[in-house]
Amino acid sequence: MNGLAVSEPGAALPSSAWVRFLRSYGPTPNNLNLFDEYITGALNRAKVAPITLSSPQLDKIVAYVKSGSPGGLLIAGTAGDGKTYHCRGLWTAVGGTAKAWGSAQLVKELALPDGRVAVFVKDLSELRDEQSDDVLMMLERSALEGDDSKFVVIAANHGQILERLRDLGQRQGREHPLRKPLQDAFLSGGNPPGRLALFDLSRIGHRDSLVEVVRAISEHSEWTNCSSCSLQADGRVCPIFENRRRLLGGSGEAAFVRRLGDLVDIARLNGLHLPVRDLLALTANMILGHPLAKEGLMACADILKIQAEGSVEQASLYGNVFGANLPSRRALERPVFKALASFGIGEESTSRADGLLVYGHDDGKLAEPFARLVASDPVYGATPGFLSALERYLEGEENARLESETDEFMERLESQRRRLFFTLPDGEAAYPFWGMTAFRFGGDYLGTIAALAERKPISDSVRSRLVRGLNRVMTGLLIENTDNIFVASSGGFTQSRVSVLCDTEVPAKRDRGTGMMIKLDKQTDRACLDIALAPGAGNTVSFPLSPVRFEFLCRVAMGALPGSFSNECLEDMLAFKAKLLRKAEVILDMHPAEEDDEAGIEDHSIKLRFIEIEQHGLGFSRPVTVRISA
Structure with a gap:
């Protein structure tokens, strides 16, 4: 016995009315319309204390x-x-x-x-x-x-x-x-x-709303009835109570809500709105989700069968948060699951993380991190089901190589990747948790926003990465420059992917009125690139930097081809480049550089500056005078 005052077998489960009421908030077709009226009716039937949020x-x-x-x-x-x-x-x-x-x-x-x-x-x-x-x-x-x-x-x-x-x-x-x-x-x-x-x-701010909703549900007074429930007797795990415990932040789970808040913030800054109704549905689903339960949401009456069948791990809140317990079509009907799906968590990974999950159990070199990061969680981590499927996959049993068996293992692997995103320690350098997402530089973006909001300088590495990505998009060349920005064209066609004619160049950091400044747009809470081509008002061009655009520039800076990540971002950047070229032309018309004209040069000539690349990848502009016959 575990010391709990448990109810007798067959007795009414003490929290069943509360859990039934909580299901009414879940992502079911029943509450898509007339939500307020539906919840009021469910509350009257359940006769439990309501979920209250500050207003x-x-x-x-x-x-x-x-x-x-x-x-x-x-x-x-x-x-x-x-x-x-x-x-x-x-x-x-x-x-x-x-x-x-x-x-x-x-x-x-x-x-x-x-x-x-x-x-x-x-x-x-x-x-x-x-x-x-x-x-x-x-x-x-x-x-x-x-x-x-x-x-x-x-x-x-x-x-x-x-x-x-x-x-x-x-x-x-x-x-x-x-x-x-x-x-x-x-x-x-x-x-x-x-x-x-x-x-x-x-x-209304999404992160604050999320934190409040999670607290209002996970700290609700009705959960105290679970202390006398027979479903937790003799060391058994009730997945409903386990998910609720992890939401509360016990046993090293404090990072869960914080990292979920990061995802919600990035989704908001990408232009997605997550209403409170969806945050309520998300939280109810995290606690109650199970793919084998009616409508994908557990009731207290389901737990005994789930325990007997050994399917507790399928109730993992790390999958429920992405709607893994729901049919994909139903999940994507909700903006919150559609927004979270955009992060690709479960599908994205790093070779090191996958190596840990696949080989860590048997590889002595990985024994310590596997024990600490995977085996330490016997409920949703190194479960008997996962280890058994892993063994069959690695041993190469005939059935394990069949498509159905491979699919089962891949589903389990995706589940473990999701768990790692939420449970990896912040300072785990070998396994960065943002590497488990499609937004590998998401942490840098949020850090940049925080620094700008507090009027602190942004990281030099972040600025350098943005400048390198910007230069590669501007020129179409794999140049390494991080101290200056080339505004380049192809001689008239501004949408060209490769541009080797340098119209102008400015410092990567604002100096004496010219160059790039990274600032915060207080209207949208997004970062913004503000490039001044000359001192004075009206000589700047701004580019709102959403998380996906930030990711695009960082990926390009790290070697990705611009079109391979997002054609939409590439088109946005080329449009920004066109604005810079037009602004440079206007400034040149207003302030012709007469002092640069060398005496003796024929009138029938054009001075161009070509971008060339040094041995170590640094670009530089080389002036060339092209004489035109009369």
Whole structure:
């Protein structure tokens, strides 16, 4: 016995109601629509304490309405951002009842304590065109025309309200005055028009939301009931409780949420939005996922069979976090799993990491790291199933070479790669965890962002790598320069992949108003390359550096062919190069370098600078005068 006060066999499992409620948050087709209503119903049936998250935006919304500010209020965002939740929270905070909120009426009115009448629309998409027109005209009057008879509160997706405003304007034969200002506010975070207050839930930080969701679920009070559960008796492992324990950060697992947060940050900086609903689904899936369970999510009643069949390892949260327990089509329907799939974790690896996983069990030279990094985890690491499949694969048994057996081993190998990404120590130089992803320089990107945010200098190695990659894209040559940047062309065709004519060159670090500066775009939180071709305002060209563009330049700097990583990034870089060439031409026209003209040179000549490569790979520009016959 393990000392736990366990329930008798056949007795009701103490956490079954809580786990059943947690399943309602998981990635199932049932909660794709009317999520707020679905969760409320599940909570009423389960009769457990709800999962509560802080709502700083809700507090601001309530404070705004209670301040008596005139006009209207728009709660905007994307699907899953919690618009209905915030709208319902506001309704309750200003005196509305749950019964009235649950009525079938789509447009609700509520007398506010200050005497105003508030008109609530919890979901603009539910309204017919004529209902929508009435509400939007009311919003226009209150926001732009000073009408204080009604205070309009609308919850809507970005695209929904812009489409409804466009259609209303077309029916009225005009451009609706709210549409363009709202579109600009959504895109750039600017101020909404007139007296309209805008609360855009899609702008909430993803990492902070992830950490809060993980804590709210993994630290929930209902888990205390698991201490008396028979499923943990006699040394048995309950995969639900094990996954929850690892999320809490016990036994060296503290890096899990931090590294998952890194992935979420990179996804956000690549332009992907992960709503709170998806983060809730992700966390529920990490704890409850198992490919053999109904809908891929375990219930307490499934655990005894999972233990008996020896399939606990298939419930690994290291696979569940990527939706490995779900059919691929269903997983990719959720933005969060689609975003995490872009990192290729499980498919990507290093030769050293794969060597450790495949040969470490039998190779004496790898015995120490294998014991420390793999065998130390008997639940999801060096499990009997993995070691058995590995032995069959290495011994070359006839069945092990069959396609089905090879596929099984490769699936297990992918599972171990995923686990390593989350469990490798930060300072494990031989096995860098970012090497297990498609973003091998992801850590450098996040470090650069952090340094820029704190106004600290970025790493010299990072700057040098970016400059080398930039020069190789600019010229199409394998040059090693890291101190200067060539702005090169092919003599007129700026989209050419190989350019050996140097139009100008600038320092790799801003000096006396020229050269490259790496700065932080506070609007997007991304790094940005800012290259000044001459001193003075208006002589710079900027290039937003998303994580995928950063990765592209670093890969090119390390020897990858530009088109082999991302044709899209290559096209973006060539467009940036074209802007630099146009800017260089404008500057030259404004400030002709007359002092460089040598006396005696014929008028009918062209001076060109060709980029050549020295023995050690450094490029240099060599001036050549081409005489043209009259």
